Amino acid sequence: MLFHKIEYSIKCNTGRLMPEGKNGFAIECKDLVRKFGTFTAVDSLTLQVKTGELFGFLGPNGAGKTTTINMLTTLLSPSSGIARVAGFDLATQAALVRSRIGVVPQQFALFEDLTPVENLWYIGELYEMGRGILKMRADELLKIVTLYDKKDIKAGTFSGGMKQRLSVAASLIHSPQILFMDEPTTGLDPQSRLALRELTQKLNQNGITIIYTTHDMEEADKLCQRIGIMDKGKLVAVGTSEQLKSLQGHSHSIQLQISRHDGKLVDELKQLVGAVSASYSGGTLELRVKSLKHGTVHTLTSFLHRKGVDVGDFCILEPTLEEVFISLTKKDLRE
Amino acid sequence: MATEKMQLTPMHNGAVERPIDIRKIWAIAKKNWMVLKGDKIRLFPLFLFPILMIVVFGFASGNTPKHIPAGIVDYDNSEFSIMVRDELASMELFSIKSVSGTQDEGRKLLDEGKIKVLFILPEKLGEKVASASDAQIQVMVDESDSSVAQIAKSSAQVFASRLSSEATDMRLRAISEKSMKVQNDIAGANSANAPSSMPSPSSSAGVLMRDLALTYSKSANLVQSTIRETKNSLGYLVDQNEAVESFSPASAGRATISLLAVGDQQQSALQQIAVYSALGGAQAQMFKDAQGIYADAKKAQAQSDAQAKSSAITAQFLSVAKTDAASVSSGISAAHTPITLEVLEPYGYGRRGIDFLLASILALTIFQGATMGLGRAIAGERKDGSLTRVFLTPTSNITIILGTQIFYMLLETVRSTMLILVAIALFSVSISGSMLDIIIIVAIFAMGATGVGMVLSVLAKNQEQYMALAMLVSMPIMFLSGVFFPIQTMPPALQTVAQALPVNYAADALRGIMVKGFTLSQLMPDIAALLAFNALTLVLSLLLFKRELV
Numbered sequence: 001m002l003f004h005k006i007e008y009s010i011k012c013n014t015g016r017l018m019p020e021g022k023n024g025f026a027i028e029c030k031d032l033v034r035k036f037g038t039f040t041a042v043d044s045l046t047l048q049v050k051t052g053e054l055f056g057f058l059g060p061n062g063a064g065k066t067t068t069i070n071m072l073t074t075l076l077s078p079s080s081g082i083a084r085v086a087g088f089d090l091a092t093q094a095a096l097v098r099s100r101i102g103v104v105p106q107q108f109a110l111f112e113d114l115t116p117v118e119n120l121w122y123i124g125e126l127y128e129m130g131r132g133i134l135k136m137r138a139d140e141l142l143k144i145v146t147l148y149d150k151k152d153i154k155a156g157t158f159s160g161g162m163k164q165r166l167s168v169a170a171s172l173i174h175s176p177q178i179l180f181m182d183e184p185t186t187g188l189d190p191q192s193r194l195a196l197r198e199l200t201q202k203l204n205q206n207g208i209t210i211i212y213t214t215h216d217m218e219e220a221d222k223l224c225q226r227i228g229i230m231d232k233g234k235l236v237a238v239g240t241s242e243q244l245k246s247l248q249g250h251s252h253s254i255q256l257q258i259s260r261h262d263g264k265l266v267d268e269l270k271q272l273v274g275a276v277s278a279s280y281s282g283g284t285l286e287l288r289v290k291s292l293k294h295g296t297v298h299t300l301t302s303f304l305h306r307k308g309v310d311v312g313d314f315c316i317l318e319p320t321l322e323e324v325f326i327s328l329t330k331k332d333l334r335e
Numbered sequence: 336m337a338t339e340k341m342q343l344t345p346m347h348n349g350a351v352e353r354p355i356d357i358r359k360i361w362a363i364a365k366k367n368w369m370v371l372k373g374d375k376i377r378l379f380p381l382f383l384f385p386i387l388m389i390v391v392f393g394f395a396s397g398n399t400p401k402h403i404p405a406g407i408v409d410y411d412n413s414e415f416s417i418m419v420r421d422e423l424a425s426m427e428l429f430s431i432k433s434v435s436g437t438q439d440e441g442r443k444l445l446d447e448g449k450i451k452v453l454f455i456l457p458e459k460l461g462e463k464v465a466s467a468s469d470a471q472i473q474v475m476v477d478e479s480d481s482s483v484a485q486i487a488k489s490s491a492q493v494f495a496s497r498l499s500s501e502a503t504d505m506r507l508r509a510i511s512e513k514s515m516k517v518q519n520d521i522a523g524a525n526s527a528n529a530p531s532s533m534p535s536p537s538s539s540a541g542v543l544m545r546d547l548a549l550t551y552s553k554s555a556n557l558v559q560s561t562i563r564e565t566k567n568s569l570g571y572l573v574d575q576n577e578a579v580e581s582f583s584p585a586s587a588g589r590a591t592i593s594l595l596a597v598g599d600q601q602q603s604a605l606q607q608i609a610v611y612s613a614l615g616g617a618q619a620q621m622f623k624d625a626q627g628i629y630a631d632a633k634k635a636q637a638q639s640d641a642q643a644k645s646s647a648i649t650a651q652f653l654s655v656a657k658t659d660a661a662s663v664s665s666g667i668s669a670a671h672t673p674i675t676l677e678v679l680e681p682y683g684y685g686r687r688g689i690d691f692l693l694a695s696i697l698a699l700t701i702f703q704g705a706t707m708g709l710g711r712a713i714a715g716e717r718k719d720g721s722l723t724r725v726f727l728t729p730t731s732n733i734t735i736i737l738g739t740q741i742f743y744m745l746l747e748t749v750r751s752t753m754l755i756l757v758a759i760a761l762f763s764v765s766i767s768g769s770m771l772d773i774i775i776i777v778a779i780f781a782m783g784a785t786g787v788g789m790v791l792s793v794l795a796k797n798q799e800q801y802m803a804l805a806m807l808v809s810m811p812i813m814f815l816s817g818v819f820f821p822i823q824t825m826p827p828a829l830q831t832v833a834q835a836l837p838v839n840y841a842a843d844a845l846r847g848i849m850v851k852g853f854t855l856s857q858l859m860p861d862i863a864a865l866l867a868f869n870a871l872t873l874v875l876s877l878l879l880f881k882r883e884l885v
Binding site: 070073074075076077095096098099101103105107108109110111112113114118122123125126127128154170 | 356358359362363366369370373374719720721723724725726727728729730731883884
């Protein structure tokens with residue numbers, strides 16, 4: 001376990017301080033556009049993220065996730081559109097936004113010539129934190145990300161995973177209400193990845209709104225309460241994992257290896273289980289059903305047995321986010 | 336920046352964003368120091384550089400070369416040419432390596448690099464000098480070593496002038512003798528009171544007149560050209576040190592030329608100028624007197640021709656002519672009386688080149704250090720991503736710029752102070768004014784110099800781009816700073832540019848304190864110009880600063 005238990009350590013002060021959005025939204029944006037020359041990186045993005053939510057941006061590389069994050073964190077100005085982050089207007093109240101958000105950027109954005117503790121102190125000073133609180137909090141965070149024993153070693157000598165952990169600590173130094181994490185697990189080993197996901201969940205449980213981008217669909221599925229799928233600068237779908245999967249029109253697919261098949265048999269099987277669609281390829285029949293009723297499998301196997309059809313391997317699959325993604329973007333992930 | 340209104344709403348941790356936040360400026364400066372402190376390989380040369388700079392300049396500048404290898408080709412081999420050879424050999428500047436009979440032999444040595452200067456004494460040199468006809472000495476200088484060549488040429492020029500003046504002196508003595516004879520003739524004519532026995536004063540006055548006119552025109556040209564040449568060759572040091580006020584046209588007789596705070600090597604050359612300008616004046620006076628005599632003698636003769644008898648009028652004219660002739664004699668004696676030269680040193684005794692150059696070296700070191708050193712500041716941090724972290728905090732652009740710049744300004748101030756201390760320790764440079772005033776000027780200028788670096792750093796996207804831009808700025812300014820090449824030898828347009836450069840304003844102010852003991856209140860125009868420049872760079876870097884990740 002790379003990260004300590006953090007049940008009480010992350011003291012987030014969302015509860016006792018200014019409400020984020022008056023209407024309970026941490027982030028609201030409307031028709032947000034960012035162009036680079038003639039290229040539109042983000043195209044009319046309209047989105048609302050509720051306070052306390054763990055929201056994921058899912059999309060292939062170049063989908064516009066990072067550009068969106070950069071705009072929402074005041075690092076890029078939108079070409080058009082409006083956005084409020086933590087209840088403040090991005091264009092006119094950038095400083096107020098900055099003081100309320102923490103960001104784990106894609107590149108670590110650390111001072112590699114400084115030690116972890118110097119990094120945290122310096123960043124904390126730029127948030128105008130008092131010396132006493134800053135020292136306490138820096139030590140606390142370094143313990144959480146298990147870098148306390150390396151607090152006096154230059155950050156430049158760290159591994160990618162260690163730098164990422166320090167970057168997380170740096171983004172939390174000022175107790176932000178909203179935490180943006182831009183592909184934080186990219187390039188990490190499986191252990192670090194798991195640990196970082198756990199930390200992310202703990203932070204969220206402590207009341208921090210988290211915006212998380214990834215191109216790992218499994219990660220988004222497991223971690224995020226709601227997911228926005230982005231492609232070519234556009235938000236193509238937003239919802240919970242289940243909602244997105246239901247876009248596929250079925251809840252389960254039953255796959256059967258059968259010894260023979262014909263059109264009549266397939267139609268009969270479709271009717272039998274009430275499948276919305278069926279397909280056959282390479283000896284495997286796939287039947288997609290809206291809901292899986294009790295005894296469906298038994299009904300199927302006994303029917304085929306009666307028909308004299310041998311059944312080999314069979315399995316029942318739930319739709320994956322990948323299927324949703326591919327059907328939405330008509331392409332596979334580029335990575 | 337423009338869109339960020341000043342918000343005074345307390346942040347959740349009690350912080351507010353101010354446009355200029357002293358605490359954050361200090362935090363940024365401190366962070367830069369911590370980064371530098373940890374980087375020994377960067378730290379060491381940074382502080383070694385100013386020491387090296389002053390050591391190199393201290394030893395390399397200010398000393399005239401001695402014993403430049405020289406050769407002589409003597410076609411004349413007369414008493415005079417041997418005298419010339421001996422004189423050359425006695426000069427400390429030249430070390431005579433060979434005396435040859437033909438120019439080819441001498442040329443060969445020059446080509447081989449064994450000698451740098453070749454003096455050629457042509458045939459009949461002695462005869463020509465004795466007969467008051469045009470004589471010429473040639474000098475061939477190896478131009479490939481320009482600084483030695485420069486010195487050798489001007490020294491050869493001075494040497495030739497000295498020879499000429501000796502020749503002129505000889506001729507003047509001859510004229511003086513003739514003038515005495517005219518006086519005697521006139522006196523004789525007067526006492527005899529018999530025009531018939533008068534040994535034609537007009538003819539002897541005519542000869543005198545002709546000789547004088549010839550000598551005068553030659554020596555006048557010589558004097559003028561010598562003054563011009565010497566002044567040109569000295570121009571660098573003279574103007575560099577603002578030393579020579581102006582040459583007051585010397586009148587006949589004694590003259591004092593004030594030389595203000597001149598390095599010791601320049602004094603002898605300037606003395607030469609003083610002698611020549613005075614000599615010129617004396618000769619002009621003589622010429623005028625001689626004209627008077629000539630006119631008087633003419634009148635006397637006309638009188639005596641008309642009246643054919645001695646008369647009171649003739650006596651009167653003759654007495655006037657006698658007075659004039661006496662004046663010629665005294666003019667001539669004044670001409671070879673050495674002119675006294677009084678050297679005034681209002682800025683202290685024994686000032687050397689390094690004392691004057693130190694201010695320029697200091698200003699240049701600051702400028703170079705600042706323009707070369709800020710690549711890391713914004714451009715480097717932008718590239719390595721750490722600037723992103725700063726952008727994410729509620730820190731205004733001006734605070735980021737000022738914090739970074741103040742660190743580098745302090746760094747340059749410390750480096751410059753080291754440079755001055757080393758100059759004092761190693762070269763006993765004396766500082767007339769207050770050290771605190773110097774540090775204040777250094778700090779003001781360092782802010783402008785780092786301002787230039789900052790403008791480049793906000794323009795560049797990485798350190799490579801920064802270096803390319805920095806070279807573009809620093810190279811020309813290095814050569815326009817007057818440290819390597821005298822500003823006075825540049826074309827007028829370039830001189831105007833050079834004089835407008837902040838580096839030269841700073842050098843001017845620093846020289847004022849170091850050499851003349853000025854206080855800050857006496858340097859207000861310089862300070863105002865430097866402050867205006869600081870403001871300009873700050874505004875520029877703010878305008879060019881992009882708080883975006885592109």
